[in-house]
Amino acid sequence: MLDELRKIVTEVSKSPDLRTALDIIAQRVRSVLDVSVCSVYVLAEQTDEHGLTEPTLILQATEGLNPDMVGQVHFGLEEGLVGLVARRAELINLENAALHPAFKFVDNIGEEPYFGFLGVPIIHRGEVLGVLVVQTRECRRFSDDQESFVVTLATQLASAIRHARASGEFDQTVDQSDLELAFSARGLPGSPGVVFGTAVVLDSGLSLESVIDQPVNDISAEKDALHTAINAVRDEFEQLKNDFAGITGSQDENLLFDAFIMMLKAGSFVRSIEQRIEQGQWAQAALRDAVAEHAAVFEQMSDAYLSERAQDIRDLGTRILHKLRAEKAEDQQWPENIVLVGRDLSASHFAEIPTEKLVGVVSTTGSGSSHLAILARALGIPAAMGVADLPLNRLSHKEVVVDGYRGIVTVSPRGSLREELTRLVEEEAELTEELAGLRDKPARTLDGVDMAMHVNIGLLSDMAPSQTVGAEGIGLYRTEVPFQIRTQFPSEEEQTRIYREALETFHDKPVVLRTLDVGGDKPLSYFPIREDNPFLGWRGIRLVLDHPEIFLTQLRAMLKASKGLNNLHILLPMISAVDELEQAKGFIHQALEEVSEEIGFVAPPRIGAMIEVPAAVYQTKNLAARCDFISIGTNDLTQYLLAIDRNNERVASRYDALHPAVIQAIANVHRDAANQQCEVAVCGELAGDPLGAVLLLGLKTDSLSMSAGSLPRIKWVIRNITQSDAEDLLKQALECERASDVRALLTAALEARGLGGLIRAGR
């Protein structure tokens, strides 16, 4: 049964639409379980004659019942066993359904009553979407294995239905109405703002599996692209063959290269790619499917040598894909206003598009605290994260509207919705203009208390916007970003140049350079780390302490870059023990001595530890006693305190930096640091959240560091509130038991001061 299950799951995941997926499940389940009937009921809102809507289960696919009844049989949630399964959201397995009080006999549906009954709810993230039912003529109780088989398939159906709902296809399937692709999908807030743009969908990486479907009109151009790519790969193999023959004198490798070269000459492999292009698919997806088909043939061979050739075919396909991608990038026509859309996007994807045209970002994965969202905030463009239900294959070049406040993406809006969104975008533009006027004004509260406003940056290109918004220093330079966009570790000279530019640009202001913080969700392609629990693994300071050569190179570069400027602050990430801080300080002193010997006197930097791990919260006193400043990283602190992955959209709605536990921890850190007369900065995203900034003002944080895009908004908040009000709100927030209460309290406070436009779309 496991084999069957695997096959059905693959078929369902590949089915082109919901209708096909439903039919496949009904047919295959009926035959595998050898039952009389398999049916799928899907929950939809039905409007009655009084115009009231009712959730109704509608028969959408069946094998065994009268097929004419598809779309005709309806159950309310109070009706029959099917309704009961949906209402209880749990499976019901009955040997004789007719004996159950909820049993309801439906006429016309099939010839006779059925007795054996197994109904399984189709659930996606807690929401019941339908019911999968199997029935037998005879009395029969389904076994545990059969139950799990049906439950597994119901989970497959859940994602197919969710997907179809998001794309509007659901309405066509269930209501038979003729809707165009126009819909909204909800994810999580990523970066504030509302914007119209054209979707540019990028794959998550260079793998064949990640290639999306894309219909094409110009078939011959697509075929030309394919042949150019294939010829280029064939030339490379010819070259490799010659090189190898020269080195090894062996014939074995030549045989392999010859086999590849043969495959790339007109043959069944190339022909099968062409056929898919002729059916209207672009070359990359045609290649993906042809490779899968050919690899599957080899995989099924019993001869071990031959079955391993499947991997060769995939490698060959990946090589061709590289070439196709390179060609595509060269003659890509970019729309004027790009909304970048994809799954698992990262900083490196920004390099693939002209960033001056980028107006918004949408990711099907991640949350507001993912690094992609942080990057969008740095660029001051709206972002919606974790919008899991977007049909990426069908979005390319569609008009989309991103509401980054709520994390909502609207595709091809029309009518009154379009008018409403246009109004919001206009109001947003007014707000941005007003905020720009704050550039040279201080972040001073109504009762005269100043807050130092710093920016978080990751690339040198972030510095221009930082200056435009009037930042008073760099509060966090994520130095891993320049490492991430390179193909190898940057040299000491290269790093010195990068850091010097940052230190010089803000020469009379503090510049906090954080040492390399890779690991977790910040990979380096040239230093792969494979771990079961990367967020609890070799991250940040742990990694560089184990690699002094990487650490010392970076520290030397920072110190050299600071010569004569004296504004260098070195910040150490992921500190969880006093020993780590002391060891790191030891390396800083070693580097300082070396550099001073080489280039003359270099002023000692100010040294700070990040408080972003719960252990550090409880050691603030000891850490602060050994530091010049501490900086609270609320992103990781929230993640580790709440045990919620900051990038996982499944749990993202529970990730909240306003959680009372997080606020208590931040308050304790402030108290313990103040007792040591140690300065406190906050550089996590809470500092750039208008609600969070009020609390931090109440806590008398010394400086707030945030994305350049957030800075004017926070300045506006600070300029419109008094320190004493902020302290009062903090006191009330510390009494709250729920994040939602804290949020309601602070939202009301901002609305009362006319600052609601900072936390939602519209004035």
Ligand code: PEP
């Ligand atoms: C943080 O964790 O809050 C932080 C500022 O660091 P990063 O987001 O780069 O992990």
Ligand code: MG
């Ligand atoms: Mg962090």
